[in-house]
Amino acid sequence: MSEPTTTVPDYGSIDEVLRRELAQGDAQIASIAPILRHLLANDEHSVFGDEIIARVRAMLAHIASQLLDALAEAGEEDDERNHDPVRVESLVEGLAGQGSFLTHAHALALEWQLTERLQARLALDPVVSPLMQALIASTEANVSAGAMSLLAQQARFAQSQRRMQLPLEELPADLFHAALLALRHHGELDDAAQAIAAQAEQVIRGRYDEGRSRLGLITRLVAGMGGGASAALSVTHAGAGIFLTALSMASGQDRDLAVLATNESQVARFALALRASGLKPQSIEEQFVALHPEVELPQGFDQLGADRAAAMLAHSAAYPGG
Template identity: 60%
Template sequence: MTEVLHSPVAGEPIENVLRAELAHGDAMIGTIIPIMRHLLASDDHSVFSEEIVARTRSMLEDVARQLLIARGEAGNVPDPREIGAEDIAALVHSLCTDPLLLAHVHALALEFQLSERLHGRLALDPVLSPMLQALIASTDAQIATSAMNLLAAQTRFVQSQRRMQLSLLELPADVLHAALIALRQHCGPSDEPAMIAEKKFCETYDEARTRLGLMTRLILGMGGGAQAALSVEHAGVALFLTALSIAAGQDRALATLATNEGQVARLALALSASGMKASTVEQQFVTLHPDISLPTGFEDLGPDRAAAILSHGAGYPA
């Protein structure tokens, strides 16, 4: 493997190398949201040949469309699905002003890209991973039912991603709140149809039944067995990212971003902080980044020191 993570010079602590690499990754994180906003607002369609930007934009347009349809229905508009492109573009602009929402949608695009890459390279099913299959077959009826519900949710997610769509009711609560605030800003704070639509969304929303909610509950319910979910080949990308987020104490969007090549130090630290031995971390790098190896001395780091270094890193959005 090509060593991209630098090894320390003689006598230099491994922590110094990883802190420097993490700082470099943090600097990159700080540019992501502003650059993404710029690309999404650009009229140069050549920019959207990039898969992640195109997918992020399409999901935001789908979210905007759902919000405007709901407002139209609440206002008894004859055909609420007849929405002008300018209205959608204006609401997308409002949605992009919230960094939490934009970071979440960007992370979903990255997650699907990673799933597709591992499906092509390792034949890892983006819907039914070996772990999910085993959980569905569990003799514990509650675990089996939760796993079946997750299978259905993951199937919907993959289908939606292939259409570059995103259901509003699949958003985390804080992200859904941000989307509803954007609708209110777009329509005006006293717009009655928007307020009625917001109320209906709140009445039908259940975060525990979202794909991310189901995964979180399933991982937390596994106790010590959740360590097995830190193998991406066994758990699949979706469960792996959720387990990594929980085990390393990182936001899931940040855990997803850590799988990017520019964030390999963050990934190594997160895996180590989750309690993995260096040899097991190396196995995950073989799966995720086969051309990148861990720096010399990484095996001496340990979970506590890795977590301490990671705690000083940037959040996402920065």
């Protein structure tokens, strides 16, 4: 896909080019969760210094620590923050055994990596994008208030990623529920311990509101833009977080998969997602200039309709564990 052709192929040819590259991307996707699980289990990331692997492990460990914090608080332990490393590791292994946790943490790590890259290359602020500034300045009070709430959550996301943390309250609802199940089934619990675990779970649930999470606020913001949501499909205007949610919503993909599509090994998926979202070839080229300036769209890409791109994505692989 990175090599432009010398002649403009017919419609069938561009389909074949994209199908072939999408299949190669699917094969890589299928290997992500097993490889992550292997690297986490064997600590090989400490040898290779892989930032993504280290970040994924740290986020899972942070989730485990928060669950144990709540358990210790419910049990009124004196030193509630000093957890046995064996207990933390046991919970991490349980979480890592679920592909959905691995792929979500992986997607967040990739999103932050993209955010930092855009800041370094294009001086795009990781918290306040031009679109965010415009929404904050909106004369509509609900739009401005929603943007201000998102601004605060985006700042917290940046801080959490710098610390390699993932607050429980920021998990999607299905993963939040799975985390509580992991706590409930952690270790051999007698009746008294089960009662404490139930109390801890109740406290954690009381603090959770998916709609107030960063991803919940972004989804509401993009949905509220209506016909103006196309502005969110410009990564340099919207910033990585809003852009990725808008891409997910417009292309019909899971957000974690939309994040993965921005990786340099998934350029066919990225191009198809942008086209399925309704972007014209010129706008798609602008996104490639921002994210993959060394990649050129293949000749004949402009012949591919949005419906056809969406159909090709629909027959592609889903993110494992999602």
